[in-house]
Amino acid sequence: MRETWVIASNVFRQLLRNRILAVLSLCALSLIGVVIFLGDLGQEAELRLGRDFGLLALEWVGFFTVLLCHVVLLFEETELKTYSILLVKPIERWQVLLGRVLGAILLMLMNQAAMIVLLKGLSIWRGLDVVNGDFLAAAAFLALGGALFSAVTAFFSVLASSVPATAMFATFAFTLGHFTSNLVEWVGRIDSAGLKLVVRVLYWIMPNFSLYNLKESLEQVGSTLSFTGVFLWPVAYGCLYGGGLLLIALWRYERKDF
Amino acid sequence: MSNILAFDNVSKRYQSGDFWHPLKAQALSHVTFDLKPGEVFGLVGLNGAGKSTLMKTAVGLLRPDEGSVKLFGSTPRDREARRRLGYLPELPWFPGYLSAAEVLDYYGRLHGMRGKALKDRVTQVLALVGLSAAADDAIRRYSKGMQQRVGLAQTLLHDPELLFLDEPMSGLDPLGMKEMRDIILAQRQAGKSVFLNSHVLLEVERICDRVGIMHRGRLLCALPVAEIVRGHEGLEAAVLAAIKEADQHA
Numbered sequence: 458m459r460e461t462w463v464i465a466s467n468v469f470r471q472l473l474r475n476r477i478l479a480v481l482s483l484c485a486l487s488l489i490g491v492v493i494f495l496g497d498l499g500q501e502a503e504l505r506l507g508r509d510f511g512l513l514a515l516e517w518v519g520f521f522t523v524l525l526c527h528v529v530l531l532f533e534e535t536e537l538k539t540y541s542i543l544l545v546k547p548i549e550r551w552q553v554l555l556g557r558v559l560g561a562i563l564l565m566l567m568n569q570a571a572m573i574v575l576l577k578g579l580s581i582w583r584g585l586d587v588v589n590g591d592f593l594a595a596a597a598f599l600a601l602g603g604a605l606f607s608a609v610t611a612f613f614s615v616l617a618s619s620v621p622a623t624a625m626f627a628t629f630a631f632t633l634g635h636f637t638s639n640l641v642e643w644v645g646r647i648d649s650a651g652l653k654l655v656v657r658v659l660y661w662i663m664p665n666f667s668l669y670n671l672k673e674s675l676e677q678v679g680s681t682l683s684f685t686g687v688f689l690w691p692v693a694y695g696c697l698y699g700g701g702l703l704l705i706a707l708w709r710y711e712r713k714d715f
Numbered sequence: 716m717s718n719i720l721a722f723d724n725v726s727k728r729y730q731s732g733d734f735w736h737p738l739k740a741q742a743l744s745h746v747t748f749d750l751k752p753g754e755v756f757g758l759v760g761l762n763g764a765g766k767s768t769l770m771k772t773a774v775g776l777l778r779p780d781e782g783s784v785k786l787f788g789s790t791p792r793d794r795e796a797r798r799r800l801g802y803l804p805e806l807p808w809f810p811g812y813l814s815a816a817e818v819l820d821y822y823g824r825l826h827g828m829r830g831k832a833l834k835d836r837v838t839q840v841l842a843l844v845g846l847s848a849a850a851d852d853a854i855r856r857y858s859k860g861m862q863q864r865v866g867l868a869q870t871l872l873h874d875p876e877l878l879f880l881d882e883p884m885s886g887l888d889p890l891g892m893k894e895m896r897d898i899i900l901a902q903r904q905a906g907k908s909v910f911l912n913s914h915v916l917l918e919v920e921r922i923c924d925r926v927g928i929m930h931r932g933r934l935l936c937a938l939p940v941a942e943i944v945r946g947h948e949g950l951e952a953a954v955l956a957a958i959k960e961a962d963q964h965a
């Protein structure tokens with residue numbers, strides 16, 4: 458595991474110093490700054506908007522950070538051939554793949570943590586309780602979803618092997634993955650057997666990111682989340698689904714020519 | 716003496732064409748040869764002859780479709796075998812925002828080196844390739860030749876027994892070429908083996924013990940330099956003659 462950590466920390470350090478991701482981090486912090494302009498609303502509305510907007514910003518910044526990380530790494534691998542040096546070192550390919558996934562997650566966590574700290578500061582200044590325990594729980598779930606998305610993007614980056622295809626498939630999976638629970642409802646309303654089958658297949662193969670969205674549970678100001686039965690399943694699902702995808706990606710990566 | 720690298724009837728085909736019209740291009744065709752300890756072996760040939768493919772197959776970046784490759788008696792994907800080799804790809808690229816010292820620190824840690832020993836070795840290798848003064852500068856400020864030296868430094872960092880150098884003279888000025896030649900010869904002096912690909916035939920003739928000529932994926936011959944140039948005015952003439960003869964027999 459030592460080599461995996463060396464690779465992950467190098468990926469993190471390298472991405473941290475990449476200009477595109479530095480700009481993204483600045484955008485993330487500016488996004489949180491928008492909360493300042495919500496001040497003219499009533500306090501209850503301001504609180505709700507602060508929470509919703511904060512969580513939405515965390516989710517989107519997580520998505521863009523992870524996507525950009527994998528795209529940058531894939532570009533370096535395919536176009537700049539950096540991996541021809543790395544893969545000849547005395548390391549296993551699974552360590553390279555896992556290092557990429559972990560490095561992207563580390564950067565996402567750093568971005569999200571910085572956003573939460575800024576939001577906390579702004580909410581104290583505004584005299585609001587935006588960043589409370591529920592908010593942090595919802596943010597932690599979004600981070601879990603982001604970690605799963607890192608595995609999904611790594612999977613596509615290995616299978617597609619091209620930057621545009623990886624970005625397109627990962628974005629598609631992320632978008633559709635938020636509606637997988639709706640797919641079950643749609644199946645009941647569809648008449649065509651063929652379409653029903655397609656939707657059912659999509660339901661089973663698409664990642665279910667809606668499991669990590671606790672925003673709706675926070676709709677009522679002051680609500681307290683009940684974690685019984687809510688916490689374990691998304692974590693287990695993330696481990697199983699993400700682990701399964703990484704195993705398939707690794708199987709392909711082991712056989713890939715560079 | 717046992718061979719440290721052995722190719723036995725190795726063939727490799729590449730996917731070419733596009734999605735709708737997939738084609739297979741023969742990159743290596745039944746290549747058989749070996750490399751002995753302490754030997755400097757040069758592979759020459761025209762562009763697209765299969766030299767880089769052969770080298771990538773030797774270091775485990777490509778898997779042969781047919782035949783077998785043995786590296787230190789094992790497969791090139793074996794971790795212990797890879798611990799004993801150093802590889803300089805053609806035109807190596809490193810992130811522009813890192814310095815040469817940072818790049819070497821990273822690769823050194825992947826070889827299990829740590830702390831003061833790693834720091835001292837990085838300083839030593841940077842001095843060897845003439846980059847001490849620019850060790851902490853961002854690589855984006857480096858010339859092509861300096862980047863090639865960073866590539867060579869990472870190849871030598873862990874003091875490997877076998878060096879694979881793909882176009883090591885690429886991007887180097889005459890002084891850089893001389894320094895590269897001196898480093899390769901010093902490696903041979905130290906009992907290390909070197910496998911290199913190059914278009915700079917004069918340097919190959921000066922450095923190598925044995926030369927292989929590749930053409931259209933086939934290894935036409937692998938002989939001592941003196942034997943190859945016999946009856947020709949230097950290696951260039953010998954290589955061109957061998958290629959012409961191969962084309963006539965094709």
